[in-house]
Amino acid sequence: MNVERVPGQHDNKSEGLGETRNVTAMDKQDVDPALWPLVDAFPPIDVSAETLPGFRAAMVELTVKIDPATHPDVRIETVTIPGDASAAGIRCLYFRPVTATSAGALLHVHGGGFVMASPEADVARNVELVRATSCSILSVDYRLAPEHPHPAALEDCHTALQWLAAQVKSRGVAAGRIGVIGESAGGGLAASLALMVRKRSSVPLACQVLIYPMLVPPERSVAITAQDARIGRYIWTRASNSYCWSANLGSTPTLSSEVAATLAGLAPDLSGLPPAFIAVGDLDLFVHDNLAYASRLLAAGCSVEAHVYPGAIHAFDRMVEADVSVRFTREMTGFIQRHLG
Numbered sequence: 001m002n003v004e005r006v007p008g009q010h011d012n013k014s015e016g017l018g019e020t021r022n023v024t025a026m027d028k029q030d031v032d033p034a035l036w037p038l039v040d041a042f043p044p045i046d047v048s049a050e051t052l053p054g055f056r057a058a059m060v061e062l063t064v065k066i067d068p069a070t071h072p073d074v075r076i077e078t079v080t081i082p083g084d085a086s087a088a089g090i091r092c093l094y095f096r097p098v099t100a101t102s103a104g105a106l107l108h109v110h111g112g113g114f115v116m117a118s119p120e121a122d123v124a125r126n127v128e129l130v131r132a133t134s135c136s137i138l139s140v141d142y143r144l145a146p147e148h149p150h151p152a153a154l155e156d157c158h159t160a161l162q163w164l165a166a167q168v169k170s171r172g173v174a175a176g177r178i179g180v181i182g183e184s185a186g187g188g189l190a191a192s193l194a195l196m197v198r199k200r201s202s203v204p205l206a207c208q209v210l211i212y213p214m215l216v217p218p219e220r221s222v223a224i225t226a227q228d229a230r231i232g233r234y235i236w237t238r239a240s241n242s243y244c245w246s247a248n249l250g251s252t253p254t255l256s257s258e259v260a261a262t263l264a265g266l267a268p269d270l271s272g273l274p275p276a277f278i279a280v281g282d283l284d285l286f287v288h289d290n291l292a293y294a295s296r297l298l299a300a301g302c303s304v305e306a307h308v309y310p311g312a313i314h315a316f317d318r319m320v321e322a323d324v325s326v327r328f329t330r331e332m333t334g335f336i337q338r339h340l341g
Contacts, residue, residue, distance in 0.1 A: 032310070035322055106178070191210050210276060
């Protein structure tokens with residue numbers, strides 16, 4: 001079974017990352033057995049100020065080298081988009097079908113808790129998504145926290161989205177068919193980007209694809225009252241989540257209303273947002289916040305397609321051949337084809 005590359009196999013320590021927790025078969029009893037290799041492949045430690053350098057180094061070590069011979073039907077190019085005064089240039093990977101006329105386009109925002117990873121982490125997935133949908137994809141190498149806290153990443157994504165919209169004619173993208181897609185922190189940024197373009201009236205979006213999105217700081221999470229002991233035990237824990245939010249927003253316990261309004265999970269008005277696809281596992285730390293967001297979108301009059309996958313953990317779709325991941329991919333692809341095809 002194919003596991004997309006993650007920070008490597010572990011015993012009691014993962015090199016450069018420090019001490020790990022032991023995970024037993026009994027610990028995994030609620031997890032879909034097809035996903036157990038993912039739990040075993042990911043170092044069961046938390047992201048923190050001390051471990052972040054090790055996580056970043058592991059991500060670089062596992063960076064996928066782009067070999068055109070493996071995907072002759074999908075062209076990948078590196079583009080650098082002029083940024084604002086604080087970002088001299090924004091590096092992106094642009095994926096497009098070689099022969100077919102492109103349908104719509106997606107701005108892709110990678111995961112990594114706002115603090116790590118790059119577009120190279122999702123090359124294989126984006127190649128397959130181009131093949132399945134004929135869409136072009138622009139994947140953004142946005143600035144990372146804590147060196148560049150909120151809203152740096154969000155502004156980078158908005159700049160990249162504007163560039164993509166300006167390329168519609170020259171790159172064969174269907175007019176009016178641009179969407180956003182992201183996983184985890186990238187899903188939270190994609191959702192917040194939809195808010196930003198609505199406020200600025202900049203780029204009309206046809207859809208938003210939010211894959212277990214990181215929407216709400218832990219102190220504002222509905223999971224606080226849910227008291228669900230099943231969630232947040234694998235891959236993305238409460239401790240990792242708490243550190244990464246504080247790295248992105250600062251450690252101040254009370255957010256200003258101005259900052260809260262820029263975060264999709266806290267924004268008071270969700271009306272007028274594009275159709276949303278939301279996918280999350282029922283063991284994911286974000287499941288309750290994701291469902292609450294889906295409910296708020298519906299209440300605001302927005303179209304929502306929400307999927308909760310039993311026995312699925314954070315990043316479950318990295319096990320690309322697991323039945324649950326195949327089902328997720330089919331449902332996500334169908335949504336994209338309906339809105340951008």
